[in-house]
Amino acid sequence: MSWIVWVVLFVGAFVFAIRTGGQRYRARMAHLAAEQQASATWPTTTGSILTSQVISRTAGATDARYTVYSALVTYRFTVGASTYDGNQVRAGQNADTSNRPSFDRPEQAAAEAGRYPVGATITVHYDLRDPARSCLEV
Numbered sequence: 001m002s003w004i005v006w007v008v009l010f011v012g013a014f015v016f017a018i019r020t021g022g023q024r025y026r027a028r029m030a031h032l033a034a035e036q037q038a039s040a041t042w043p044t045t046t047g048s049i050l051t052s053q054v055i056s057r058t059a060g061a062t063d064a065r066y067t068v069y070s071a072l073v074t075y076r077f078t079v080g081a082s083t084y085d086g087n088q089v090r091a092g093q094n095a096d097t098s099n100r101p102s103f104d105r106p107e108q109a110a111a112e113a114g115r116y117p118v119g120a121t122i123t124v125h126y127d128l129r130d131p132a133r134s135c136l137e138v
Contacts, residue, residue, distance in 0.1 A: 039091035047077030068102035071113035
């Protein structure tokens with residue numbers, strides 16, 4: 001094949017990747033917004049903080065790596081006769097560090113984690129249809 005065909009194929013593949021990546025991002029953001037909106041109507045119960053810590057991860061391109069910090073808070077609560085553990089401070093977050101607020105400095109993440117000291121009694125919002133889906137803030 002000529003180099004022109006290769007260029008056209010490469011550009012087409014690049015455009016396809018950008019478009020589908022953008023569609024996935026928009027779908028993820030729409031799901032996050034829907035979960036945040038739904039959580040505002042969830043019932044509440046009391047629970048307790050199990051862990052509250054700062055975690056770090058390396059981000060960025062290979063030649064420009066940097067460290068970001070997040071608060072990881074886990075809690076336990078009971079609905080009916082069942083006990084659940086959760087890790088979402090805000091609706092739409094989970095233990096995946098790429099899906100929670102990240103900070104440049106560990107002190108910023110520590111401030112968020114510090115709002116939830118281990119052993120504290122907290123209010124938990126939970127999905128009545130699936131109590132495993134829960135969060136502390138709506």
